[in-house]
Amino acid sequence: MKYEDILKLLGKAWPYLKLLLKQLRSYESRVRELDKNVKKLRKEEKIVQNKVREEERHAKAIDDNVIEWLKKVKRVISEYENFCEDEDCAYAVFSDGYLPKPAIRYNLSVTVIDITKKVNELLQSAKHVNFSYWLGPPSFDADFDNIRYEEFESRKETMDDIKAALEDSNFGVIGVYGWSGVGKTSLIKEVAKRVKGFDVVIMVNISHPDIRSIQGQIADRLGMKLEEESESGRAARLRERLKNPKEKTLVILDNMRVKLDFNMVGIPLENNSHTSYKGCKVLMISDSEPLLISQTGEKGIQTFCVQALTEKEAEMMFKNMAKIGDGNSTFETLATKIAKECKGLPMVIVTTANALKGKSSLIWDDTHGKLQRQNLTAMLMQ
Incomplete structure (x- = not known):
């Protein structure tokens, strides 16, 4: 091979040789730089992890980019x-007078460059603008859980009337x-599931009228x-939120026992007409009609009475709950008598039937006598 050909060959190979020499020469400094940047990355990782825990503690969802960043860091x-x-x-390094092995040094240098590039990219993207986002309000479906609800013909008209008034x-x-x-409450839960035209339906138990607690629930x-x-x-x-005409809200106030200051709670009512703003309607549930009327004034409210079940409905419900089948005349007779003493009140029927399920006829007879002596109707009228 001629001298000129050798020079040409060297000229063509020089860029590759230069890169190789550079890799071999700067290996130690590259490793030091990588060590330093990895320490920085670990520090940033800890900061992000702490922020993730804090955001999750406040029920916020972490942005997908942040999650992916943490995976890449790992x-x-x-x-x-x-x-x-x-x-x-x-x-790959000078050690105890031994020279590094060029091939190993070169391969590891390539690895260091690759890892350093990834580390630097992650350091640059460590500051996340959209770190987290709101998950939205928690689900309150349990508020309207109505598993034991039974439909009765005697209440169909009342339910339809309440639903029509809400709409x-x-x-x-x-x-x-x-x-x-x-x-x-069970009837209104069922109405709330069927009523149309509301973006948000809120049910709050206000048996203990603590203003701050009611505000928090809403x-x-x-x-x-x-x-x-x-x-x-x-x-x-x-009040500002509930007045929003673009979001129709139904606020159900359950178990009202005393008059509530709507203004102090933040439930908006018109000053003169006592009717609700277009963005919000209020449904109150109470044992007392006079209390409901006093809340807004006689002209500002429409009331509906939930009547007791008919004797036939009460008897059927009691027998179903107590698991009384056909053919047992003793228990059927007692069931009819006990159901009558429950005065058509589903809560009393369910409680009594569950307590008597599987018990002897003597206990049933004793329960019937106790209900008679209690005179439930007189107690409710007080």
């Missing part, structure tokens, strides 16, 4: 640790009353976070 750190544990690393724009406040245990179901310290400030926030 993978690249694993690559780095595998590199550090590679036995060939000892042959009628002329009515803003509706009251439902009846004896304790008659099944008002806010939770609206997916709001009330940060105001005063009850009036919280009320203003709730």
